[in-house]
Amino acid sequence: MADELYDDPRLVALYDVQNNGRWDVDHYLALARRLDARRVVDVGCGTGTLAIELAERADHVTGVDPSAGMLGAARAKPGAEAVAWLQGTAADLPERGFDLAVMAGHVAQVFVTEEHWATTLGHLGRALVAGGVLTFETRNPAMQAWKGWTPQRSRAAAVIDGRLVESWHEVNDVGDGTVSFTTHYVLGADPTDHVESRSVLAFRDLPTLERTLGAAGFAIETVHGDWGGSAFTDGSPEIIVSARRG
Structure with missing residues (x-):
């Protein structure tokens, strides 16, 4: 059975315990503040921690995830009523509905094939306004x-x-x-x-990300190598990308 973690209610409860660090949440919240993002989508929102905090200052936040179990946990959290929860994928997002799209928690790595990754980037490009920003992190292979x-x-x-x-x-x-x-x-x-x-x-390296994002109409603006904001190097643990839609 694939990714039982996201469907078994006993394991959904474990997700927040095992993923209780603040570094990625704080990074994306700070980015949303710098961009003054008013309409934000959290793609692969999981149990909703980031989406709920984004909603504290944005005009509209959507949290989208394919797992009913994860969304059930998200809806039960304080502040969840401020978020529009959607069970689905990037394909289900409205056209030109957002000025910032976030994929936290290494969600970008679940799109295994190049076709699936390219299709997802296409959906996100459609969901963002012109000049909108897509941001995500992936482990440096x-x-x-x-x-x-x-x-x-x-x-x-x-x-x-x-x-x-x-x-x-x-x-x-x-x-x-x-x-x-x-x-x-x-x-x-x-x-x-x-x-x-x-x-x-x-596991995609930076040249692959540059190529695939460019093919989908995005231009990379910043690349960090860790949550402290260091510039990316070959020895960085993460590739943290912000890319703007043309």
Whole structure:
């Protein structure tokens, strides 16, 4: 089963516990302030943390995600009523509806094939006004982050609703620009209560991003290599892009 994390309610509850850092949220909030973005879409919004905070100053925020479970968690959060929640993908967004589109949480890497990536960029270009900005981050493939996705190095534990949840990653295959892996979850004291979530991510380098964004009508304006705002280098862990629609 693919990406069980996004559908199993026991694992949806784990998402915010395992992804509780502020660095990406603060980065995108600051960008929205600098751009004075009034109409924003959070693509792949997950449990809605970023979308809800964006809505505190924007005129309109849409959070779009294909997972009903994730959107259910988002709608239950304080402040969720200020966001328009949409179950779907970038293809379901209105034409020229936004001046800023954000893909946080490495969402850009879930579009594995070049066709799917190009199609998504096309939908986002259609959804943005002329001069609108698309921003996202992706892991720098040169740093080979997947080498840390081993049971020994990735094992973690958290308590959810009074139950201990243990998790770890296991890489299945490293292909040409893609990595497939399985995340294991043991839900409580019974080791047989074991859920596997299988995922495939794309790893695109900066020249590939420049080429594909350009083909979709975007021009890259800034590229950072980490959440502290450092310029991108070959040794940067992240490729954090802001690109403007022509």
